[in-house]
Amino acid sequence: MFVIVGLGNPGKKYELTRHNVGFLVIDRLAEKFNIKVNKIKYKAVIGEGTIGGEKVLLVKPQTYMNLSGETVMSICNYYQLPMENLIVVYDDVDTDFAKLRIRKKGSAGTHNGMRNIIYLLEKDDFPRVRIGIGKSSQMELRDYVLQRFSKDEMIEMNETLDKAAQSVVKIIESGVEIAMNRFNA
Secondary structure (H helix, E strand, C coil), X not given: CEEEEECCCCCHHHCCEHHHHHHHHHHHHHHHCCCCCCEEECCEEEEEEEECCEEEEEEEECCCXXXXXXXXXXXXXXXXXXXXXXXXXXXXXXXXXXXXXXXXCCCCCCCHHHHHHHHHHCCCCCCEEEEECCCCCCCCHHHHHCCECCHHHHHHHHHHHHHHHHHHHHHHHHCHHHHHHHHCC
């Protein structure tokens, strides 16, 4: 079984913001594989299905970003999930806009949601798909990540979100190294 967690903030206020690209990738996977993400469990909205012949759990934590680890820890403990079967998808201000970075393990960087996950799991050796949202020199980080994409940005970002969903499928089917070789620019 694989658990795919897309990070974001719940509610209409945060839809289509930079911080919610993880949720958008979960939506794409749900649509492509006909998985209904509509059950409330583990302080999240979840959906169960199959991708690449593997059972998957698609997860959108509802705890708000900074407490995402509560959801992830609950699920990992319940399923006794091996860390290589946890895939976290999230926004990254330290990666260029609309670029994809897949990593096998690593630190949280500047991302508070990932910090909380790593802190509560006491592990950082799980695959992650980072979606570059770039930085703003004119805006506070908090305001920037909660800003919606412009129409032009969304056109470019849609392509990256599709690739991010494809990369998750590749991780499940072929492993993280092959996905890294294929999708990391």
